[in-house]
Amino acid sequence: MSESPAAPLRTADGVPLKVSLRRAVRRSKIKALLLVAPLLTFLIIAFVMPLFEMLWRSVDNPEVSTHLSRTVAALEGWNGESLPDETTFAALAEDLREGQQARNLGLLSSRLNYEKSGMRSTISRTARRIGTLEPPYREALIEVNDTWGELDTWKLIQRETSPYTMSYYLAAIDRQLSPDGEIITVPEHMQIHATLFWRTLWMSAVITGLTLLLGYPVAFLLASLPARHSNLLMILVLLPFWTSLLVRTTTWIAILQSQGVLNDVMVALGIIADEARWQMIHNKMGTIIAMTHILLPFMILPLYSVMKTIPPSYMRAARSLGGKPFLSFRRVYFPLTIPGIAAGGILVFILSIGYYITPALVGGQSGRFITNYIAYHMQTSLNWGLAAAIASILLFVVIICYLVFNRLIGVDKVKLG
């Protein structure tokens, strides 16, 4: 009692209680850490590191400063109003000579070609003839390729000296930097990414809406049926998970294609004419149908888990208090399912904006998603920086969705399963 209230509590042998407690739980903490260590290591190697690698690649810009080091040094202090002096051209010739001998000019020419088309051939043509060139290099280089006589070329080289670049992100939203450093829209015939982003977003929203529309009644039935019936229904809901994604997608091709099951049946029934078969696959409709089907369980399960916790007495109470069936549903049951709708919605939406295989197989040209372009840039155009930038933007959209969801509903309110 005589102790001041601020004095820390002590155990019988005088050790502060906090220290003693920490010592007591240290062992169990270490044990717990050891148990999660394998997964943690795996996640760091397979998830966290690649993630940062990707984010890094989307802004990394080493090509010009590495392969044109002499030119970069010579350009320092260049005012950009007239062509650089002879020293700079000599430095460029030296850089290209060295690059030609080491045969590592490919990355540089690709990088510059992203910013200014024609740069690839300019560099390779110059590099091939670099051995025959004599000073003064300024005239010699311009003679080999007059691109070197353009002010914009030099501005570009000077700009790309920086070790970081925004140009991949700009390219990902169909923008580029003008030679003067302003952000401008790329010519219309080259615009592709912004359209794809919008298409991915609105089609994902449509798919989310459709899964909600189809899944809500099913989840309601699952939650309100007696256990032995609902178990059977649950197996039917989960059945798609037991079939390969590829098989399910190709099944839709078999059903929806113009010589497919559905068209055949409709022709046989005389609903449509044989020559007017519906095009339901390899377009937006195909993507929407197949993805709605594939993602449906991800909507049903969170909805079900929320509905399961709503006792039937709420609806009964609403009815007995005089609420007509629909009104009771709208005022009492529906508001209680909102956490489930939000959880299912965000799950399906996030999954579908990142979906790759289904749009690739059934989307054709018009039903393709932004993810298909990430794959294109990874595998075909080999512009990894751009692929990383697009992927980073997708990641950013997902994070925004999550934050909005957390703000409005609260992640802790959602139980899956």
Add this chain to the structure above:
Amino acid sequence: MQQILDRDEEVAAQADSSDCFVRFIDVQKSYDGVELVVKGFNLDVRHGEFVTLLGPSGSGKTTCLMMMAGFETPTHGQILLKGEPINDLPPHKRGIGMVFQNYALFPHMTVAENLAFPLEVRHLSKDEIQRKVDRALAMVRLEDFGARRPAQLSGGQQQRVALARALVFEPDLVLMDEPLGALDKNLREEMQYEIKRIHASLGVTMIYVTHDQTEALTMSDRIAVFNDGVVQQLATPDTLYEAPENAFVASFIGENNRLLGEVVERQGERCQVRLDSGETVTATPVACGEVGTRTTLSLRPERVAIFDHSRQDELDNCFRGEVLEVIYLGDHLRTRLRVCGNDDFILKTPNAKGHSALKPGQGVEVGWSWRDCRALDA
């Protein structure tokens, strides 16, 4: 005793008259088409009456309430409300208030919004809703809690809100499905009186379901004791306790000493029963058969007395017993005896001045009147 019977008849006569408010006629209910959960339920409830359906779980009492509210349809029979059959009337058109077992307060609405719900669906004006909600909150003494969510209230407060919500739209009939089951003992008793008070002041008809006999005895005008889908006895609380009509009611309501035997003689309002242990007991025949049939004798523990020469005339049945256990319960003593071969023979004696302190192992003579010993079905 005679008085009690008179009152019972009076109640029965009133129920027959035309002011019958709720009426179950031969109601049967089966969920699976194999087994009947409710077998021929008949009940008449007068306007303003408090009737309790009492029974063990699974006896069909809640099913009857659900049929009344409209959440279950009777498989057979009719339910009348104010003389109109309501079998095909959906729940929201019945205008019956209901208090659910776990209150079923809408968790996403405040207390005031919960109370306003039944008024809003009836399209009352905003002012009127406000007025009625305030009045209902005042009735359950929760004036300052309108803005809270149900989760922020204690169990007892939630219970009051549920009660207020069932009453706020002024229904003539209120159904309650074990509304006090989730409360602790003290709160439960307090709420019993509260409900009783509200019932008396509003004059609404209440049908109450519970498995707690004390609750039923405290609150009800009449109690229907359910077992196995059948009403065993429908009577006032005192009749049920004093004059149970069969062995189930006798054992379900209050404590009860049971002695098994065979009827050997019947003469007017008395009968002789030879117990399985050999003794012969004089009893009141209530639901026993003719001579030679099996019977259960039912005897309330507080009607058994330690033999005393001054009361010799009253105690027609006298037997020696052995004290097995004495439990001190403050206001009374509970003594377990071995009497007539029954090891669970209970004797309740009030803790009055100068009561004789019994010790385990001690021999004692006990006696009871034939009027208190009722010969029921086997």
